[in-house]
Amino acid sequence: MRSVQLQESISRALGELVGYADELRDLDQALGDGDLGITVSLGAKAVIEALEALSDDASPTEIARTCAKAFANANPSTMAALVAGGLLAGSRGWATLDDVSVADAGAFARLAGENIANRGKTQLGDKTILDAIMPAAEALEAAADASSGLDEAIGAARRAVEDTTPLQSRRGRASWLQERSIGLQDPGATAFLRFLESWRAANDASAPADTVTARS
Amino acid sequence: MRSVQLQESISRALGELVGYADELRDLDQALGDGDLGITVSLGAKAVIEALEALSDDASPTEIARTCAKAFANANPSTMAALVAGGLLAGSRGWATLDDVSVADAGAFARLAGENIANRGKTQLGDKTILDAIMPAAEALEAAADASSGLDEAIGAARRAVEDTTPLQSRRGRASWLQERSIGLQDPGATAFLRFLESWRAANDASAPADTVTARS
Amino acid sequence: MKKIINDPDRFVDEMIEGILKAHPTLVKTPADDLRILVRADAPVAGHVGIVTGGGSGHLPLFKGYVGTGLCSGVAIGNVFSSPSSQQCFEAAKAVDGGAGVLFLYGNYGGDVFNFDLATDLAELEGIETRTVLGRDDVASQPKDRKADRRGVAGIIFAYKAAGAAAERGDDLDQVAAVAEDVIEHTATMGIGLSPTILPTTGHPSFELPDGEMEIGIGIHGEPGIHRGPLESADQIADRIITALVADLDLTSGSRVAVLVNGLGATPLEELYVLFRRVHTLLAERGITIAKSYVGEYATSLEMAGASISLLELNDERLALLEAPAKSPFFEE
Amino acid sequence: MKKIINDPDRFVDEMIEGILKAHPTLVKTPADDLRILVRADAPVAGHVGIVTGGGSGHLPLFKGYVGTGLCSGVAIGNVFSSPSSQQCFEAAKAVDGGAGVLFLYGNYGGDVFNFDLATDLAELEGIETRTVLGRDDVASQPKDRKADRRGVAGIIFAYKAAGAAAERGDDLDQVAAVAEDVIEHTATMGIGLSPTILPTTGHPSFELPDGEMEIGIGIHGEPGIHRGPLESADQIADRIITALVADLDLTSGSRVAVLVNGLGATPLEELYVLFRRVHTLLAERGITIAKSYVGEYATSLEMAGASISLLELNDERLALLEAPAKSPFFEE
Ligand SMILES: Nc1ncnc2c1ncn2[C@@H]1O[C@H](COP(=O)(O)OP(=O)(O)O)[C@@H](O)[C@H]1O
Ligand SMILES: Nc1ncnc2c1ncn2[C@@H]1O[C@H](COP(=O)(O)OP(=O)(O)O)[C@@H](O)[C@H]1O
Ligand SMILES: [Mg+2]
Ligand SMILES: [Mg+2]
Numbered sequence A, B: 001m002r003s004v005q006l007q008e009s010i011s012r013a014l015g016e017l018v019g020y021a022d023e024l025r026d027l028d029q030a031l032g033d034g035d036l037g038i039t040v041s042l043g044a045k046a047v048i049e050a051l052e053a054l055s056d057d058a059s060p061t062e063i064a065r066t067c068a069k070a071f072a073n074a075n076p077s078t079m080a081a082l083v084a085g086g087l088l089a090g091s092r093g094w095a096t097l098d099d100v101s102v103a104d105a106g107a108f109a110r111l112a113g114e115n116i117a118n119r120g121k122t123q124l125g126d127k128t129i130l131d132a133i134m135p136a137a138e139a140l141e142a143a144a145d146a147s148s149g150l151d152e153a154i155g156a157a158r159r160a161v162e163d164t165t166p167l168q169s170r171r172g173r174a175s176w177l178q179e180r181s182i183g184l185q186d187p188g189a190t191a192f193l194r195f196l197e198s199w200r201a202a203n204d205a206s207a208p209a210d211t212v213t214a215r216s
Numbered sequence C, D: 001m002k003k004i005i006n007d008p009d010r011f012v013d014e015m016i017e018g019i020l021k022a023h024p025t026l027v028k029t030p031a032d033d034l035r036i037l038v039r040a041d042a043p044v045a046g047h048v049g050i051v052t053g054g055g056s057g058h059l060p061l062f063k064g065y066v067g068t069g070l071c072s073g074v075a076i077g078n079v080f081s082s083p084s085s086q087q088c089f090e091a092a093k094a095v096d097g098g099a100g101v102l103f104l105y106g107n108y109g110g111d112v113f114n115f116d117l118a119t120d121l122a123e124l125e126g127i128e129t130r131t132v133l134g135r136d137d138v139a140s141q142p143k144d145r146k147a148d149r150r151g152v153a154g155i156i157f158a159y160k161a162a163g164a165a166a167e168r169g170d171d172l173d174q175v176a177a178v179a180e181d182v183i184e185h186t187a188t189m190g191i192g193l194s195p196t197i198l199p200t201t202g203h204p205s206f207e208l209p210d211g212e213m214e215i216g217i218g219i220h221g222e223p224g225i226h227r228g229p230l231e232s233a234d235q236i237a238d239r240i241i242t243a244l245v246a247d248l249d250l251t252s253g254s255r256v257a258v259l260v261n262g263l264g265a266t267p268l269e270e271l272y273v274l275f276r277r278v279h280t281l282l283a284e285r286g287i288t289i290a291k292s293y294v295g296e297y298a299t300s301l302e303m304a305g306a307s308i309s310l311l312e313l314n315d316e317r318l319a320l321l322e323a324p325a326k327s328p329f330f331e332e
């Protein structure tokens, strides 16, 4: 996937993602402060705007960095800061790239996840976004092609969301709920799952890759 | 009416009057601050208690002064202060009395009304308790006997309440409503009407004068 | 009714106990029933005493303005009810340093009649008194019936100025004249967004549908001059400032003190949004703000809403506002 | 949603404009977007700067504690949202007097990650920084995970003490040590009776049925440790004081500062009813109250509720609390 296609795919996916803002708000309300809906919708809008202003031949690294900056400042929150930091870390692995494969996407996600784990002092099983990112990264890395890779990643992220729900949250606001966090679904992990699902919905059906390339 | 009978009649009337507390609260809420229900119920209870402690042969003047003090301190408010001042003024006209006739009651009410007018800087037509007291005083003074006098007084007070409702309130909290006070019934005048009605209900039917005298 | 209280009938007494325990170096009580607070060093010999009073439920009004350079004492009634005449009188007795006592309180029937009786009682004991009534609420009466207006938040300007005058040694007539002068030049108007709930009855003081506000509301929930749809902060400020500027005949070159006061439940943030507009509106008219107060100075339990007060300043009034003062709730 | 506001998206900016217009002699902004406030005389050469920050909606927290003897500056986020790392960094730059900057703020993920980035940015410009996190809410984590607790009202003790240390000329490590020491000895717990409503969404932050309270609530409406029927003021105080005394290991002979803090809509009267019981409970345990604060110090917009904080005192901490300080919202 090259620059324009990558930019447009991101924008379409984020356009789809804002439709989940209310779900994310409600999940974050139960387990935190309810601002995740705002973080995601303001963040998505800011990224879409920033990409519109970006040149069509920006490198994948530049694209990721543009996304990071826009997302970080739109509504500075835990998710915004962690995701932005993750995007910057991921972009460092793309330094020499101008065509992004599904394996590149997997490597990106792994670097991003590792950065989040570091900055957030989090481990797998702490019931955060990390629990969804890492298995998705693995699925992408191991995938035969882009479409099946995405499906596998979605499946892995969904299992992570489901499997961590019965656990106690160990990080961030949710951890203050202590035992009461058990049984509540993690908003951050869900946001990542919804992002993958939005990517598939926006880019698989409505706008197959060829069309996009043709348009540009 | 002699000491014990007078004391018991007052207590019975006040016992009845507290049943109107909610009505008075609601009227005062519309035209003021809604505390008249409390003033009347706490005041009535305080008077009943004070009379219980008073000796059976206290003079009518002493009785009135006891009522004044108890009513003034129970919930010090405009009505409490004005009514207490009125009772003290009325009691001065009873200085030499030990048997209260209906005409004495009328004279008492007139003195009380004049005192209220003075302290409250109020005139007839300002839409206050005064508008109910003065015609009732007149009716009592002119009455052939106690029972018809009370009926006439009730009729006069009721007419006053009705006739002043379309007027604009000129005194106290209600006056701050300015034009919006027009059409709202004066709580103070209503309280006086309910007191007269309570007197009749409590003392005419349930406990005829003879019974009381016999009991004492 | 969601309140952090114990027995509703003990609410006022327990609150006073709390104040006494929290501020033992600043205030004390001369009364067995605690219904009077006086500054810790009262009576101050040779100085005029200032006694205020009224119903509870308005903190920091009235109790909060007892201290140096402010009122000397306060007589405390139940929630939204007057103190008794006996309590008013005893407060005067406790603060009288031989130079007489000014009764300075809001124009409410219950308070007026009880303080008037206290005046008689004080005279019997040889304590000279004067009375000045707070009557700054422009919504309560038109200008030609100014003397009948009720007193609301603007009375704190009079506390501050009269307190400073008493502190510097003015005599009783002078202190009363200062209070009267300040009240004469003060105007206030408020809006209410939600009712208060009396602890004893559990009933809301009035009903206000969603999306509506009461313009000109009093600090006991008295209805104002108009009920209408909730407006923006700027519209509310426009409405109130227009009324106050007209009432005080302010013109270009006038100097004022501004008080943007929260009625209880309204966040401080919203008061600053109001203040911002007040500043702009006054600047547009060439009126200078020489002193600003933003916060809760006179409340109505948990009522949501705000009031704006203006005091027209001259050098003397400004100097009195800027004189030092200290109470548990107020410091200059 | 009944709020006295204009455009919800301009709420924070207009509020800051109001603060700047109301207190021009006390605070100023170095930022075009106004999202930073610093004390009027910043930077103070040779003195350590203290920068705090966090979301809006908590007035007087955080902006209110910028002044002499307190914080030097604040970075201001949207309602309940972190400021950006750029804003945190620029606040540090604006107050750095050459002696370095202490970042002192509450332990919230968004704030932590943004301030951490600001630390990197500051280092690039040669500004030395330290970070101390407010983490006084005992309801948010058990004692063995103390470091992960969230910061609530008790941080004002750290502002006061660290501000006094900076004012007297302590170096950066000393000022950070003072802040850390105070936070180590501070414990807070709160209860909520009603939600807040975010101006932008109009949604209540949580649902709480009539007659219930949330024990251990956070200042953004975070759920606490227990939801149960509304209790009396005395029962609430009992619950909280028991938890705080245990957490701080207070014993007979201990001295404390007490803060009874209103969360927004709760009347000051109710806070004094709470304080009364706190006083009794501590006295029963032989614990002396050397300093009392009762009022709104850290709020959550129009939330009804209250929190109680204790700071265990020694001579040094008490002296730092008693040192002079002045901001638009706080004076000592
Ligand atoms: N320390 C952490 N490490 C990794 N992820 C975290 C951490 N803290 C929180 N999260 C993730 O962030 C999500 C909440 O994001 P957000 O609503 O922005 O947080 P907040 O409102 O507390 O700033 C959580 O659901 C969780 O997935
Ligand atoms: N100046 C006055 N003179 C005579 N009666 C008055 C005066 N002011 C008020 N009242 C009467 O008092 C009634 C209200 O009493 P109350 O509720 O005790 O007053 P408040 O709550 O304002 O102290 C009014 O309905 C009116 O009849
Ligand atoms: Mg947040
Ligand atoms: Mg959140």
Ligand SMILES: [Mg+2]
Pocket (backbone or CB within 6 Å): B033, B035, B077, B078, C080, C081, C110
């Ligand atoms: Mg009343």
Ligand SMILES: [Mg+2]
Pocket (backbone or CB within 6 Å): B028, B032, B033, B034, B035, B036, B173
């Ligand atoms: Mg009334």
